[in-house]
Amino acid sequence: xxxxxxxxxxxxxxxxxxxxxxxxxxxxxxxxxxxxxxxxxxxxxxxxxxxxxxxxxxxxxxxxxxxxxxxxxxxxxxxxxxxxxxxxxxxxxxxxxxxxxxxxxxxxxxxxxxxxxxxxxxxxxxxxxxxxxxxxxxxxxxxxxxxxxxxxxxxxxxxxxxxxxxxxxxxxxxxxxxxxxxxxxxxxxxxxxxxxxxxxxxxxxxxxxxxxxxxxxxxxxxxxxxxxxxxxxxxxxxxxxxxxxxxxxxxxxxxxxxxxxxxxxxxxxxxxxxxxxxxxxxxxxxxxx
DNA sequence: TATGAGCGG
Numbered sequence: 001x002x003x004x005x006x007x008x009x010x011x012x013x014x015x016x017x018x019x020x021x022x023x024x025x026x027x028x029x030x031x032x033x034x035x036x037x038x039x040x041x042x043x044x045x046x047x048x049x050x051x052x053x054x055x056x057x058x059x060x061x062x063x064x065x066x067x068x069x070x071x072x073x074x075x076x077x078x079x080x081x082x083x084x085x086x087x088x089x090x091x092x093x094x095x096x097x098x099x100x101x102x103x104x105x106x107x108x109x110x111x112x113x114x115x116x117x118x119x120x121x122x123x124x125x126x127x128x129x130x131x132x133x134x135x136x137x138x139x140x141x142x143x144x145x146x147x148x149x150x151x152x153x154x155x156x157x158x159x160x161x162x163x164x165x166x167x168x169x170x171x172x173x174x175x176x177x178x179x180x181x182x183x184x185x186x187x188x189x190x191x192x193x194x195x196x197x198x199x200x201x202x203x204x205x206x207x208x209x210x211x212x213x214x215x216x217x218x219x220x221x222x223x224x225x226x227x228x229x230x231x232x233x234x235x236x237x238x239x240x241x242x243x244x245x246x247x248x249x250x251x252x253x254x255x256x257x258x259x260x261x262x263x264x265x266x267x268x269x270x271x272x273x274x275x276x277x278x279x280x281x282x283x284x285x286x287x288x289x
Numbered sequence: 290t291a292t293g294a295g296c297g298g
Contacts, residue, residue, distance in 0.1 A: 128297065128298070129297090131297095138296075138297070138298085139296095139297080140296065140297095208293095210291090210292055210293095212291055212292090213291085214291095237293045237294085238293085239290095239291070239292080239293060240293095241290085242294095248290055248291060249290065249291055250290095250291045250292070250293090251293090252292075252293055279291095281292095283292065283293090284292065285292095286292075286293070
């Protein structure tokens with residue numbers, strides 16, 4: 001069976017062929033009327049002439065003077081000798097189009113979040129206000145943080161979607177104003193069974209080892225692998241130079257369980273690792289220094 | 290070289 005050997009390599013070939021068969025005249029007369037005359041060959045191989053006349057007015061304010069002047073410059077190089085200005089048969093002169101781009105089909109002007117408003121207000125006032133007690137310190141530094149933080153949670157407006165019912169849901173435990181409160185956050189919640197192993201979430205509460213004599217190219221994952229053999233590793237931090245990112249030779253490894261940390265320290269202290277001998281000690285919480 | 294980063298300053 002004979003096979004057609006003519007191959008199209010690109011859709012652009014079609015365009016090129018079309019261009020070969022078409023000639024364009026394009027000029028603007030003294031009355032400002034632009035005439036475009038195209039000579040084409042149609043599918044039947046017949047030559048046709050297409051004439052278009054366009055009258056258009058330009059607002060002066062849209063003309064960029066340096067660009068306008070550039071259109072009068074004499075051409076050089078391959079274009080030498082041709083009339084100044086863009087050749088309309090090869091160059092499309094577009095109108096100015098202003099695009100307003102946005103992401104996700106949303107408005108390009110994002111509405112301000114509560115946080116941003118607060119930031120703006122702070123910048124205006126130039127002053128720090130505690131969200132809990134309204135004192136002139138950071139919320140994180142509030143002396144009443146422990147006692148007020150929980151209350152703040154409970155008093156927060158019911159903006160969550162987890163409590164569609166008006167009243168407290170039966171069997172869902174202590175609530176205030178219909179808002180769901182996780183067991184660990186309920187009043188009187190102790191450190192009993194089911195309590196989060198992450199304690200209060202403060203990293204300084206975690207049993208942490210300071211590991212020194214760590215080689216420069218040791219990564220977080222390396223240490224996770226190493227210490228993970230003794231139990232669950234909560235966090236790894238490698239001391240690095242702020243600019244270069246090169247390790248400064250020490251690291252912090254936090255565990256969830258103190259006994260695991262103790263065992264890891266016993267095993268890893270003095271251990272050879274990457275041509276160095278690791279040193280393991282209990283870390284001092286940052287606040288104490 | 291040797292006890293973390295950064296928060297709303």
